[in-house]
Amino acid sequence: QVQLQQWGAGLLTPSETLSLTCAVSGGSFRGYYWSWIRQSPGKGLEWIGEIDHSGGTYYNPSLKSRVSISLEMSRTQFLLKVTSVTAADTAVYYCARRERDAAAGWYFALWGRGTLVSVSS
Amino acid sequence: EIVLTQSPGTLSLSPGEGATLSCRASQTVSSNYLAWYQQKPGQAPRLLIYGASTRATDIPDRFSGGGSGTDFTLSIIRLEPEDFAVYYCQQYGRSPYAFGQGTKLEIK
Numbered sequence: 001q002v003q004l005q006q007w008g009a010g011l012l013t014p015s016e017t018l019s020l021t022c023a024v025s026g027g028s029f030r031g032y033y034w035s036w037i038r039q040s041p042g043k044g045l046e047w048i049g050e051i052d053h054s055g056g057t058y059y060n061p062s063l064k065s066r067v068s069i070s071l072e073m074s075r076t077q078f079l080l081k082v083t084s085v086t087a088a089d090t091a092v093y094y095c096a097r098r099e100r101d102a103a104a105g106w107y108f109a110l111w112g113r114g115t116l117v118s119v120s121s
Numbered sequence: 122e123i124v125l126t127q128s129p130g131t132l133s134l135s136p137g138e139g140a141t142l143s144c145r146a147s148q149t150v151s152s153n154y155l156a157w158y159q160q161k162p163g164q165a166p167r168l169l170i171y172g173a174s175t176r177a178t179d180i181p182d183r184f185s186g187g188g189s190g191t192d193f194t195l196s197i198i199r200l201e202p203e204d205f206a207v208y209y210c211q212q213y214g215r216s217p218y219a220f221g222q223g224t225k226l227e228i229k
Contacts, residue, residue, distance in 0.1 A: 045166070045209060045220035060217040061122075094165055098213070104172025105154045107213055111165040 002027035004112035006095050008080075012119045018082040022095030022112055029053040029076055033098035033106060036069060036080045039114075040091035050098065051078055085119045092116050123148050123212050127221035133229040136202055142195040142224045144210035149190050151214030157186055157195045158209045160223075166209060170195065202228075 008020035022034070035050035049059035051069045059067050066083045082089060095112040124147040134140055144155070153173040158166035168177040170186035173193055183204075185196045197204055205228050210221040 044222050045211070047216075047218040047220075058216060062217070101172060101175070104175050105152060105213065107154070107156055107168070107171035108211070108218075109168060109171075109177070111168075114165050 002097070002110060004095050004097065004110060006093075006112040006115050008093075008115055008117070010116055010118060012085050012117065014086050014119060014121055015084055016119075018080070018085050018089060018093075018117055018119075020080045020093055020095070020115055020117070022078050022080075024076040024078075024097075027076075029071065029073060029078075031099075033058075034069075034071075034078045035096045035098060035108065037094045037096055037108075037111075038091040039094070040088075042088070043091075046091075048080065048082075048093075087119050090117065090119045122217060123150065123215060123219050125210055125212060125219055125221035127208075127210060127224045129224060130222075131225045131227060133227050134200055135229045136200050138200050140197040140200060140204075140226060142197075142208055142226075144188075144193045144195070144221050146191040146193075146212060150193075150212045153189050153193075154212060154214030155186075155188070155193050156211045156213060157184075158211065159204075159206045160209065161206045169208075171213075197226075200226075 003025045006022040030053045033050045036048040068081045092114040094114045097110040098106045099109045128143045155173045157170040160166045174186045207223045
Protein backbone atom coordinates (compact mmCIF):
# COMPACT_ATOMS: atom_id res chain seq x y z
CA GLN A 1 0.00 0.00 0.00
CA VAL A 2 1.43 3.36 -1.02
CA GLN A 3 2.13 5.79 1.81
CA LEU A 4 3.47 9.32 1.99
CA GLN A 5 5.75 10.11 4.92
CA GLN A 6 6.76 13.69 5.43
CA TRP A 7 9.16 15.54 7.68
CA GLY A 8 11.05 18.81 8.14
CA ALA A 9 11.88 21.58 10.56
CA GLY A 10 8.87 22.65 12.59
CA LEU A 11 10.03 26.00 13.97
CA LEU A 12 11.54 28.78 11.89
CA THR A 13 12.36 32.44 12.43
CA PRO A 14 11.29 35.09 9.90
CA SER A 15 13.42 35.28 6.72
CA GLU A 16 14.57 31.64 6.99
CA THR A 17 13.89 28.97 4.35
CA LEU A 18 11.24 26.33 4.99
CA SER A 19 12.32 22.88 3.83
CA LEU A 20 10.11 19.77 3.85
CA THR A 21 10.55 16.28 2.43
CA CYS A 22 7.90 13.77 1.41
CA ALA A 23 8.91 10.14 0.88
CA VAL A 24 6.86 7.76 -1.25
CA SER A 25 6.87 4.21 0.07
CA GLY A 26 5.42 1.22 -1.72
CA GLY A 27 5.05 2.90 -5.07
CA SER A 28 6.63 4.65 -8.04
CA PHE A 29 6.96 8.28 -9.02
CA ARG A 30 5.97 7.60 -12.59
CA GLY A 31 2.56 8.53 -13.88
CA TYR A 32 1.56 10.90 -11.07
CA TYR A 33 1.72 14.52 -9.98
CA TRP A 34 3.24 15.22 -6.56
CA SER A 35 1.78 18.20 -4.73
CA TRP A 36 2.21 20.35 -1.66
CA ILE A 37 -0.79 21.90 0.07
CA ARG A 38 -0.94 23.92 3.27
CA GLN A 39 -3.64 24.74 5.79
CA SER A 40 -3.69 27.74 8.08
CA PRO A 41 -6.44 29.18 10.28
CA GLY A 42 -6.35 32.42 8.30
CA LYS A 43 -6.33 31.16 4.70
CA GLY A 44 -7.74 27.66 4.97
CA LEU A 45 -6.49 25.04 2.51
CA GLU A 46 -4.16 26.39 -0.16
CA TRP A 47 -2.52 24.48 -3.02
CA ILE A 48 1.16 25.45 -3.18
CA GLY A 49 2.38 23.64 -6.26
CA GLU A 50 3.38 20.30 -7.75
CA ILE A 51 5.90 18.37 -9.78
CA ASP A 52 5.47 15.59 -12.30
CA HIS A 53 7.66 12.50 -12.59
CA SER A 54 9.83 14.11 -15.26
CA GLY A 55 10.54 17.18 -13.13
CA GLY A 56 8.05 19.62 -14.61
CA THR A 57 6.86 22.09 -11.97
CA TYR A 58 3.65 24.06 -11.55
CA TYR A 59 3.15 26.68 -8.84
CA ASN A 60 0.37 28.77 -7.36
CA PRO A 61 0.99 32.31 -8.67
CA SER A 62 0.44 33.67 -5.15
CA LEU A 63 3.58 31.86 -3.92
CA LYS A 64 5.58 31.28 -7.10
CA SER A 65 8.35 33.78 -6.37
CA ARG A 66 9.30 32.02 -3.10
CA VAL A 67 8.57 28.34 -3.78
CA SER A 68 10.51 25.53 -5.38
CA ILE A 69 9.60 21.84 -5.60
CA SER A 70 12.10 19.20 -6.66
CA LEU A 71 12.44 15.42 -6.99
CA GLU A 72 15.00 13.00 -5.63
CA MET A 73 14.16 10.08 -7.91
CA SER A 74 16.75 7.72 -6.45
CA ARG A 75 15.15 8.00 -3.02
CA THR A 76 11.54 8.43 -4.29
CA GLN A 77 11.26 11.69 -2.39
CA PHE A 78 10.11 15.15 -3.33
CA LEU A 79 10.99 18.36 -1.59
CA LEU A 80 9.42 21.73 -0.86
CA LYS A 81 11.35 24.91 -0.22
CA VAL A 82 9.80 28.25 0.67
CA THR A 83 12.20 31.17 1.04
CA SER A 84 11.92 34.30 3.18
CA VAL A 85 9.21 32.94 5.45
CA THR A 86 7.02 35.17 7.62
CA ALA A 87 4.38 34.47 10.26
CA ALA A 88 1.86 34.18 7.40
CA ASP A 89 3.60 30.96 6.33
CA THR A 90 2.69 29.29 9.64
CA ALA A 91 0.55 26.32 8.66
CA VAL A 92 0.22 22.56 8.49
CA TYR A 93 1.88 21.45 5.27
CA TYR A 94 0.64 18.34 3.45
CA CYS A 95 2.17 16.40 0.60
CA ALA A 96 -0.23 14.65 -1.76
CA ARG A 97 -0.37 12.50 -4.87
CA ARG A 98 -2.58 13.26 -7.84
CA GLU A 99 -3.63 10.33 -9.97
CA ARG A 100 -5.67 10.09 -13.12
CA ASP A 101 -9.12 8.67 -13.61
CA ALA A 102 -10.23 8.35 -17.24
CA ALA A 103 -13.53 10.07 -16.52
CA ALA A 104 -12.74 12.19 -13.48
CA GLY A 105 -9.35 13.64 -14.31
CA TRP A 106 -6.34 14.17 -12.07
CA TYR A 107 -7.64 14.12 -8.51
CA PHE A 108 -5.85 14.30 -5.15
CA ALA A 109 -6.09 10.67 -4.14
CA LEU A 110 -3.50 10.28 -1.40
CA TRP A 111 -2.34 12.66 1.34
CA GLY A 112 0.45 12.67 3.87
CA ARG A 113 -0.31 13.21 7.55
CA GLY A 114 0.87 16.79 7.60
CA THR A 115 3.73 18.71 9.23
CA LEU A 116 3.13 21.75 11.41
CA VAL A 117 5.50 24.58 10.59
CA SER A 118 5.54 27.64 12.85
CA VAL A 119 7.30 30.89 12.03
CA SER A 120 8.06 33.11 15.00
CA SER A 121 10.75 35.49 16.15
CA GLU B 122 -8.73 32.01 -10.35
CA ILE B 123 -11.83 30.07 -9.31
CA VAL B 124 -13.29 30.85 -5.88
CA LEU B 125 -15.40 28.22 -4.12
CA THR B 126 -18.03 29.26 -1.58
CA GLN B 127 -19.50 26.65 0.73
CA SER B 128 -22.77 26.89 2.62
CA PRO B 129 -23.84 26.75 5.29
CA GLY B 130 -20.84 27.57 7.43
CA THR B 131 -22.14 25.33 10.21
CA LEU B 132 -24.82 22.67 10.06
CA SER B 133 -26.31 21.30 13.29
CA LEU B 134 -28.03 17.95 12.93
CA SER B 135 -28.73 14.79 14.91
CA PRO B 136 -27.50 11.28 14.16
CA GLY B 137 -29.88 9.54 11.81
CA GLU B 138 -30.82 12.73 9.97
CA GLY B 139 -29.71 13.65 6.46
CA ALA B 140 -27.38 16.48 5.46
CA THR B 141 -26.95 18.50 2.29
CA LEU B 142 -23.84 20.66 1.86
CA SER B 143 -23.43 23.16 -0.94
CA CYS B 144 -20.42 24.35 -2.92
CA ARG B 145 -20.73 27.17 -5.45
CA ALA B 146 -17.95 28.11 -7.87
CA SER B 147 -17.27 31.60 -9.22
CA GLN B 148 -16.72 30.09 -12.70
CA THR B 149 -17.64 26.82 -14.38
CA VAL B 150 -15.60 23.95 -12.99
CA SER B 151 -13.85 22.34 -15.92
CA SER B 152 -15.30 18.89 -16.73
CA ASN B 153 -16.92 18.88 -13.26
CA TYR B 154 -13.55 18.13 -11.68
CA LEU B 155 -14.84 18.73 -8.17
CA ALA B 156 -13.85 16.81 -5.04
CA TRP B 157 -15.18 16.63 -1.49
CA TYR B 158 -13.11 15.92 1.62
CA GLN B 159 -13.87 15.18 5.25
CA GLN B 160 -11.48 16.43 7.92
CA LYS B 161 -11.40 15.62 11.62
CA PRO B 162 -9.25 17.47 14.19
CA GLY B 163 -5.56 16.66 13.88
CA GLN B 164 -6.03 14.64 10.69
CA ALA B 165 -5.38 15.21 7.03
CA PRO B 166 -8.35 15.71 4.73
CA ARG B 167 -9.86 12.42 3.62
CA LEU B 168 -11.07 12.14 0.03
CA LEU B 169 -14.78 11.28 -0.19
CA ILE B 170 -15.89 12.18 -3.71
CA TYR B 171 -14.10 13.11 -6.94
CA GLY B 172 -15.36 13.92 -10.40
CA ALA B 173 -18.36 15.51 -8.62
CA SER B 174 -20.06 12.15 -8.03
CA THR B 175 -17.57 9.25 -7.85
CA ARG B 176 -17.08 7.84 -4.36
CA ALA B 177 -13.48 7.21 -3.36
CA THR B 178 -12.31 3.78 -2.22
CA ASP B 179 -13.96 2.53 1.01
CA ILE B 180 -16.36 5.47 1.28
CA PRO B 181 -19.82 4.30 2.40
CA ASP B 182 -22.73 4.77 0.01
CA ARG B 183 -24.37 7.07 2.58
CA PHE B 184 -22.21 9.75 0.94
CA SER B 185 -23.15 11.00 -2.51
CA GLY B 186 -22.06 13.92 -4.65
CA GLY B 187 -23.98 15.76 -7.33
CA GLY B 188 -24.18 18.89 -9.39
CA SER B 189 -22.41 20.35 -12.38
CA GLY B 190 -21.10 23.59 -13.79
CA THR B 191 -20.95 25.98 -10.83
CA ASP B 192 -23.25 24.31 -8.28
CA PHE B 193 -22.37 21.13 -6.44
CA THR B 194 -23.72 19.26 -3.43
CA LEU B 195 -22.58 16.64 -0.98
CA SER B 196 -25.39 14.61 0.56
CA ILE B 197 -25.10 12.35 3.57
CA ILE B 198 -28.05 10.18 4.52
CA ARG B 199 -28.54 8.59 7.96
CA LEU B 200 -25.78 10.51 9.75
CA GLU B 201 -23.52 8.37 11.90
CA PRO B 202 -21.61 9.81 14.92
CA GLU B 203 -18.33 9.54 12.98
CA ASP B 204 -19.69 11.79 10.18
CA PHE B 205 -19.55 14.93 12.33
CA ALA B 206 -16.53 16.79 10.99
CA VAL B 207 -15.56 19.62 8.63
CA TYR B 208 -16.19 19.13 4.91
CA TYR B 209 -14.34 20.88 2.08
CA CYS B 210 -14.93 21.05 -1.63
CA GLN B 211 -12.07 21.52 -4.12
CA GLN B 212 -11.89 22.14 -7.85
CA TYR B 213 -8.99 20.47 -9.62
CA GLY B 214 -9.88 21.28 -13.20
CA ARG B 215 -7.88 24.48 -13.50
CA SER B 216 -4.75 25.63 -11.69
CA PRO B 217 -4.50 27.01 -9.05
CA TYR B 218 -6.60 24.23 -7.49
CA ALA B 219 -8.82 26.02 -4.99
CA PHE B 220 -10.63 24.80 -1.91
CA GLY B 221 -13.80 26.06 -0.29
CA GLN B 222 -13.68 27.48 3.23
CA GLY B 223 -15.43 24.47 4.72
CA THR B 224 -18.74 23.47 6.31
CA LYS B 225 -18.68 22.27 9.91
CA LEU B 226 -21.18 19.48 10.53
CA GLU B 227 -21.86 19.40 14.27
CA ILE B 228 -24.06 17.33 16.53
CA LYS B 229 -27.25 19.08 17.54
